[in-house]
Amino acid sequence: MKRTSAVLFTIFLGTGGFAQEPLSAIEWLNDASTATVSPLPGGILGEPPVAEEIETPSVQVTALDATRADAVGLLPGHATGLPASLWYRSAAANLQRHFERLSPEPLPAVQALYYTLLLAEATAPDDVGQDAVFLTARLNALRRFGAVEPALALVEAAGPLQESLFDQWLDLSLLNGHEDRACAALARQPHLTNSLASRIFCTARAGDWGTAALTYDSAIALGDLEPADQTLLALFLDPELVETNPPPAVPDSLTPLQFRLFEAIGAPLPTHNLPRVFANADLRGTAGWKAELEAAERLARTGALPATQLFGLYTARKPAASGGVWDRVAAIQVLDDALNRNDTTALTRILPRTWTAMQSQRLEVAFADLFAPRLKGLDLPAEIEDLAFRITLLSGSYETAAEHLSTVNAQHRFLADLATGQPQAAQATTALEQAIASGFAATEAAAAHKPLLDRAQLGEAILSAAAQLDQSSGGGREDISAAIATLRTVGLEETARRAAIQLLLLGARG
Template structure:
């Protein structure tokens, strides 16, 4: 690893930046769908309340602290009286939202809206979604006792779906009490992170969701209690307490030396069945599995190619710091070509060119590298890696325009970006967005017009206006993020609606960065 890349990695992953660790959605596989439908109660005895110290999370930059809108007294309980659904890692005010954001929204509406969120949106919107999922808000006012914990479960499932396992773990640890459904999620997360011992230790003495007998048998075997595991498996089979595919796989796990011939992997791999196959010497590659499985390739036991693939997936969904990806790219020299290897070579070539401080070489390397990252939606990560070292250099032509674009996407050195901004309609609109200035009248068709319309003071149309006025801000924010995701596919009306809603919620800074990324990034696949 070069000195330049090494310094960048340290700056991006040490204090002040999280060490967070992106694909078909996890909801497409049974283990997560089953978790979503597990009953939340009964609960284990509540944990004694106490202060929580949570390190900063990756991707939580860009707060827009504004006071919450006034709409009368808030009747939710104080968050000092912790509930499952109020569990969070930092106060709502830190992202400029009111504590009572869920307000009068029906719980099912909120959980469905969270489940519908897609990681296929611009990075600034991904970061806003992540902050919303892990922040501490009062529970919805209409929540009844039998609904307790369902909103937390929906948030956890979305975090797992996008691969934000460390944040999900922190939320689970912060919960004031443990339920069967939460324990099931914690068990799966620990397995995905390669922490089987922790998973089994957590299982002991805890409530567990339906289907937890398979987990108990797995843990008995891992702890060397083979006879107990055999007996438990036989009893579970006799009583119908374990699914036949799980029973067959556990039988092979217990009888490894005399194992039956290899079976096809289950159609829907759970984290536990995936770990068992790995232990049997029949590992299933993570590339075709949901992105949460990618964490396994970062344990140091996988090859370099697998590590790169995993890091790219997790960076793409916004849960891994670009600096860590840069560190993996520069571990060694590529020995092949095509795909990831071309990106490895491009990063290393640009790093070498920066070392020469020769503008021509830097510009050439930059122009070769950018399209490789743009076509796999890693352009913003590339910008975060190289913005600072690129900033002082005097590039020309297309390289200078790209340099300017990178500085804006990385949200750094805006003074330098202003010096080299192109004198075009796109350049003028982008600089106004980045600098927080009034947006100019623009002759840009389509998206340019939608962006400027999104920042006008026009009232929101129904039903957005009704949600804002009816104390359903969380519902409005989730809808706005859905509109932004649709906008990335070229829907200009969705762009206007999403941006207008963010501005109405007081999230103007987030709206500006999202608009900037819609303008400068191509996410249309």
């Protein structure tokens, strides 16, 4: 999956009072894996070649209406190769259903494609209204993957000072621990949200505890607060009550505000059994290293945390104990040391052990992206040639994986040919390999996706094919062939190759 590493452009907020460069989002985009379109000769996109460098655009700082907000993206068309009409001909409700059905932990290649689609700058569907529902659907999908930083950048680029988007802005800001600006905006413009709980919290955060208490009393009298919010806000506004009143039970649908209120009253919640997006809260520097590591691994599985940041946490200090995450930390550090010393004897021992540890956490691709470049060019012992081959296949250097092999068997040949986009049916030894070869042999999009493409509903066709490929476990070989054929037809060659490799080496995960 080609990385759009040059995505270092300034994103301005939709209102002049909050214009700033969101560095964390830029760093996320720089490190994250995304997909690019390289149209095949005569392909349907008819777009110019994908730019190798991204120019910093001159963006006017203006308030966006809801229709323009729905079109906001972090990845411009010349970075992705996707046309501006990506979504235009599809019904917003249909796209929303597609976004809601995205698997929670897709194949990494499909995950990268989803990020590209969700963050693409493109004209909104023709039937969108004035409530930013299409952008909201994209934001909700990003939140389910745990991708707070790009979601926050999207809502800020769209202009968060509108009622349809403010609650998203506050939620995301609460999750990454930078809610001051959102709260300050709400203090000036209370109409931005219907949530009295948010108004009370932000008023208190601004230091106006008296007004916060009065607003709380009025809300109680009117019955406008949920039971959990009533208790949490009471304990937050009057800390002396904490000693004699227990916190409420954790709500089934916990909100970011409730999560932060539990924390504020001295009853912080562990995030491991909460929706993935809450794992971001453990990366604010307020949790212990173990909690940070486990949260980082959880987010790295969906690409919400780039592999480089995960590696930084793994190597931050020496493991404090043994077992579980500490064993993974120790293994990564020993492997890092062996590579730094070019110690192939130590590498023979530690590489398989570290690989097994990463497999246990479904972090194989993150591991491959980190370490495949460091394995390249080493004179590896025969015992780990095959493993180095497979690791490299799962990385962005997949086309060079065969360089690690001194002897080649039938599966090696099929995988090596697949890496170059030319898998041969004659070499396929399993039904899955046969399905993959069939998909690459196809010369046009699958019949199931042709009607969408004929109606210029490109984004919807890509979503349909990606989901078909990602959710193909337990059979569905025809679906695999169809999905690969369509992805290649629309120019997503690299996505098709990497997803097929991942199906063979990792299995379906949707």
